[in-house]
Amino acid sequence: MATLAEYKGQRPAWCPGCGNFAILTAFNKAVVGLGWEPWQFTIVSGIGQAGKFPHYTRCNTFNGLHGRTLPVATAIRLANHDMHVAAFAGDGDCYGEGGNHFLAAIRRNVNVKLFVHDNQVYGLTKGQPSPTSLPGMRTPVTPAGVTEQDFNPVSAAIAMGCGFVARGYAADTDQLTELIKAAFQYRGFSLVDIFQPCVSFNKLNTYEWYKQRCYPLQDGYDPADFDAAFARSREFGDRIPTGILYRKESETYEERQPVLAGRAPLVKRVGNPSGLDETVREFA
Amino acid sequence: MDYTIKIGGAAGQGIQTIGFTLSKVFSRYGYDLFSYQDYESRVRGGHNFYQIRFADSQVWCPREPVDILVALDAETIRRHSDELTESGFAIYDSEDLKETYRGKEYIDVPFRRIALEQGGSKIMANTAACGAVLGMLGMKVELLEDVLASTLKHKETLDSNVAVARAGYDYGKDNCPECAFRPAGKAAARMTIEGNEAIAFSAIASGCKFYSAYPMTPSTGILVFMAGHAERHGIVVEQAEDETSAINMALGASFAGVRAMTGTSGGGFALMVEGLSLAGMTETPVVIVLAQRPGPATGFPTRTEQSDLLFGLFAGHGEFPRVVFAPGTPEQAFKLVNKAFDITEKYQVPVIILSDQHLADSAWSLDGIDLDHFKYSDYRLRGEAFAGLAEYKRHAFTDSGVSPLAVPGEGPHVVVTDSDEHDEEGHIVEDAETRVRMVDKRYFKKLAHVKIEIEPPELYGAEDPEVVLVGWGSNYGVMREAVDNLAANSRIGMMHFSELCPFPEAGRAKFMGILENARMAICIENNASGRFASLMRMETGFKFERSIHKYDGRPFTLEGLLEEINGHLSGVQRTKTGVVPGVR
Numbered sequence: 001m002a003t004l005a006e007y008k009g010q011r012p013a014w015c016p017g018c019g020n021f022a023i024l025t026a027f028n029k030a031v032v033g034l035g036w037e038p039w040q041f042t043i044v045s046g047i048g049q050a051g052k053f054p055h056y057t058r059c060n061t062f063n064g065l066h067g068r069t070l071p072v073a074t075a076i077r078l079a080n081h082d083m084h085v086a087a088f089a090g091d092g093d094c095y096g097e098g099g100n101h102f103l104a105a106i107r108r109n110v111n112v113k114l115f116v117h118d119n120q121v122y123g124l125t126k127g128q129p130s131p132t133s134l135p136g137m138r139t140p141v142t143p144a145g146v147t148e149q150d151f152n153p154v155s156a157a158i159a160m161g162c163g164f165v166a167r168g169y170a171a172d173t174d175q176l177t178e179l180i181k182a183a184f185q186y187r188g189f190s191l192v193d194i195f196q197p198c199v200s201f202n203k204l205n206t207y208e209w210y211k212q213r214c215y216p217l218q219d220g221y222d223p224a225d226f227d228a229a230f231a232r233s234r235e236f237g238d239r240i241p242t243g244i245l246y247r248k249e250s251e252t253y254e255e256r257q258p259v260l261a262g263r264a265p266l267v268k269r270v271g272n273p274s275g276l277d278e279t280v281r282e283f284a
Numbered sequence: 285m286d287y288t289i290k291i292g293g294a295a296g297q298g299i300q301t302i303g304f305t306l307s308k309v310f311s312r313y314g315y316d317l318f319s320y321q322d323y324e325s326r327v328r329g330g331h332n333f334y335q336i337r338f339a340d341s342q343v344w345c346p347r348e349p350v351d352i353l354v355a356l357d358a359e360t361i362r363r364h365s366d367e368l369t370e371s372g373f374a375i376y377d378s379e380d381l382k383e384t385y386r387g388k389e390y391i392d393v394p395f396r397r398i399a400l401e402q403g404g405s406k407i408m409a410n411t412a413a414c415g416a417v418l419g420m421l422g423m424k425v426e427l428l429e430d431v432l433a434s435t436l437k438h439k440e441t442l443d444s445n446v447a448v449a450r451a452g453y454d455y456g457k458d459n460c461p462e463c464a465f466r467p468a469g470k471a472a473a474r475m476t477i478e479g480n481e482a483i484a485f486s487a488i489a490s491g492c493k494f495y496s497a498y499p500m501t502p503s504t505g506i507l508v509f510m511a512g513h514a515e516r517h518g519i520v521v522e523q524a525e526d527e528t529s530a531i532n533m534a535l536g537a538s539f540a541g542v543r544a545m546t547g548t549s550g551g552g553f554a555l556m557v558e559g560l561s562l563a564g565m566t567e568t569p570v571v572i573v574l575a576q577r578p579g580p581a582t583g584f585p586t587r588t589e590q591s592d593l594l595f596g597l598f599a600g601h602g603e604f605p606r607v608v609f610a611p612g613t614p615e616q617a618f619k620l621v622n623k624a625f626d627i628t629e630k631y632q633v634p635v636i637i638l639s640d641q642h643l644a645d646s647a648w649s650l651d652g653i654d655l656d657h658f659k660y661s662d663y664r665l666r667g668e669a670f671a672g673l674a675e676y677k678r679h680a681f682t683d684s685g686v687s688p689l690a691v692p693g694e695g696p697h698v699v700v701t702d703s704d705e706h707d708e709e710g711h712i713v714e715d716a717e718t719r720v721r722m723v724d725k726r727y728f729k730k731l732a733h734v735k736i737e738i739e740p741p742e743l744y745g746a747e748d749p750e751v752v753l754v755g756w757g758s759n760y761g762v763m764r765e766a767v768d769n770l771a772a773n774s775r776i777g778m779m780h781f782s783e784l785c786p787f788p789e790a791g792r793a794k795f796m797g798i799l800e801n802a803r804m805a806i807c808i809e810n811n812a813s814g815r816f817a818s819l820m821r822m823e824t825g826f827k828f829e830r831s832i833h834k835y836d837g838r839p840f841t842l843e844g845l846l847e848e849i850n851g852h853l854s855g856v857q858r859t860k861t862g863v864v865p866g867v868r
Contacts, residue, residue: 010711039698044536047703054700055711060692061700062539063712064532065562071496071529075536075544076692078520079494083540083693104525259520266493266520267541267691272660273517276489280653283475284312 067097314471419456564604612760685729
């Protein structure tokens with residue numbers, strides 16, 4: 001069994017006090033809790049502070065391009081459906097640059113776990129607004145305040161029928177650890193949107209701001225109730241719920257795809273293909 | 285014997301079905317075949333045609349004179365009847381066209397009535413037309429019945445079509461006594477293959493396990509072929525949400541341990557460019573088919589051009605090696621797509637297959653496909669070989685610059701790669717020394733090895749030519765036939781480049797010697813500005829004094845190219861630079 005010590009990665013280049021540190025702690029605890037070895041799963045990440053995440057733990061890593069985490073993660077899983085695959089992206093990365101991939105990933109329902117470090121601002125490029133920035137927020141490129149409506153990722157995901165939608169908060173590490181584990185244990189595509197205060201560039205959505213608003217969903221809440229889940233996902237004002245908002249399993253892409261269903265992963269079926277003679281005959 | 289049949293009509297009338305069916309019949313009869321398609325970017329209406337050339341000696345390209353014109357609408361008669369040879373015929377259904385044409389070359393065949401009477405539905409009028417053409421040619425109807433049997437699986441549909449084919453055949457036979465054509469004795473049956481099919485088949489035979497693409501003409505045929513054969517050969521085929529996704533998916537699958545390919549045309553390739561650069565940085569094997577069509581922007585969506593050569597060669601930010609191949613025939617497609625997979629896996633550099641609409645949609649006859657010609661070597665670290673290592677670094681420095689490529693999950697080591705500059709393990713770095721060593725490894729060391737794999741251009745015709753026709757990609761066939769045609773009167777040769785990047789170093793003294801010693805070297809390209817001529821000058825310093833360009837979206841025909849070459853040979857050039865002005 002792997003221990004936390006085995007998950008010690010590179011030295012993080014994040015700012016002191018960054019919410020990402022807590023996500024890293026929660027993640028490492030979760031995978032140790034799941035009993036996984038570092039080589040047994042793959043993290044795909046994009047560009048932004050979240051993109052550096054896999055280097056700071058230990059795992060198979062494809063740190064690719066801005067916005068493109070989900071296509072890469074999807075294909076890794078299709079090529080090897082025995083591999084645990086997660087995508088780590090920021091709010092700008094996933095909901096901005098990669099918006100189309102986000103929609104397509106939900107529709108596909110490939111067994112990939114998406115963790116979004118949502119700090120409602122662009123950190124790596126120093127403080128520009130992101131798709132989740134609140135209207136009116138002043139930034140260097142919106143001196144008069146953000147004019148667009150903010151994107152609500154959990155509502156969008158539930159509306160599209162994403163089968164596992166959760167919201168976490170970096171400062172609640174225990175809950176986050178459980179959410180990460182639950183996402184991995186769920187059979188299908190899952191979204192965990194994680195509030196992650198940016199201490200350098202977001203002076204609006206601070207630790208204090210989240211602390212005043214975030215509350216964990218109670219035991220009586222039924223995440224299988226679509227209407228209730230959707231209503232709760234719209235709650236984004238004085239109070240913001242955290243926890244599993246919606247959970248409903250359905251057939252995954254891998255289970256529907258005839259080349260993969262019930263068969264060994266593609267990566268175990270490489271080599272010269274059989275049946276070529278039959279295909280050649282079609283040209284006759 | 286060298287015969288051309290042209291089937292014309294509006295989109296949606298089934299021109300492709302007739303063309304494809306007749307092409308198969310001629311190939312099965314043993315003729316050598318070349319068919320091509322000219323179609324508009326619409327699903328209904330407009331004017332399309334399918335042109336079939338078949339002969340008892342090898343044919344490679346389209347010709348202009350038409351022996352039989354099958355007119356499914358009046359527009360076809362209006363546009364193409366002047367292409368008929370003196371002994372040629374146009375067949376049409378006066379009831380359908382609501383026109384009657386005078387002149388011995390016009391033959392009224394009641395396609396619809398035959399279909400309705402013999403098959404019970406006018407939908408089968410196209411089968412009647414196929415039958416009538418074979419009847420006129422005096423060929424046997426049984427081959428048509430065989431082809432119908434291989435495409436129509438439903439017995440009742442097949443029976444009705446066979447009845448209609450026979451009736452059409454009898455009608456054609458009895459009403460065309462003057463047809464000059466005499467069928468040759470039947471030779472061994474041949475196969476029929478389109479360019480896109482050849483590319484897709486070679487990918488499958490090369491062990492491609494993952495294909496992701498977004499539909500875009502003229503590359504879509506590859507996606508359709510791969511999807512249609514996915515189950516049989518164990519391939520995941522995914523229609524991506526856009527081209528950025530398509531290439532990133534291919535890279536993800538490749539990282540996970542399987543051979544992967546994507547395909548598109550110029551506009552989609554523009555979106556893939558960041559992914560191409562990512563393949564270069566992460567050293568992830570991938571094959572990309574860039575099937576060209578005329579640009580800029582949406583351009584001529586269904587037509588042909590060779591204008592993306594330099595785009596393919598230089599696309600991608602930063603410096604990384606890549607390989608570019610441009611097959612000109614199905615045989616070259618088999619070989620080069622197979623070689624593309626071998627090189628991309630062996631050296632972990634992206635390989636681009638530069639096709640175009642003319643290659644993609646044209647059909648050739650083929651003696652057969654020798655599966656032994658498809659090479660497969662696994663260069664990846666899998667299973668025990670990986671698990672047994674004491675340590676593993678994805679981007680380890682090696683003498684060759686090639687780092688061992690392991691399959692994640694098959695050994696107790698992590699596989700790490702990054703689009704940022706990285707160290708041997710794959711982790712992000714900022715230091716200057718590692719940067720320089722990585723560039724040396726990734727670029728210079730690997731490139732030196734890749735270059736050795738590149739073969740010189742194919743030479744054809746006179747050994748010591750006075751006149752050299754130089755070209756690349758899908759102009760192979762028309763250049764080759766032009767050489768055959770002019771060989772009696774001049775010492776002429778062809779130099780065809782299909783391996784374009786890295787530019788061939790092997791055999792360079794020989795091919796450059798031929799160019800420098802020739803009295804006249806003419807660069808022939810399906811583009812306006814001479815992309816290959818620019819490449820040649822950049823790589824070798826050689827400047828073409830003469831060139832022939834065609835950029836009307838249509839391929840060269842043999843007659844069209846000969847006219848241009850003869851202009852150069854006789855000293856009568858159309859313009860000072862020899863540029864063919866546009867649409868002709």
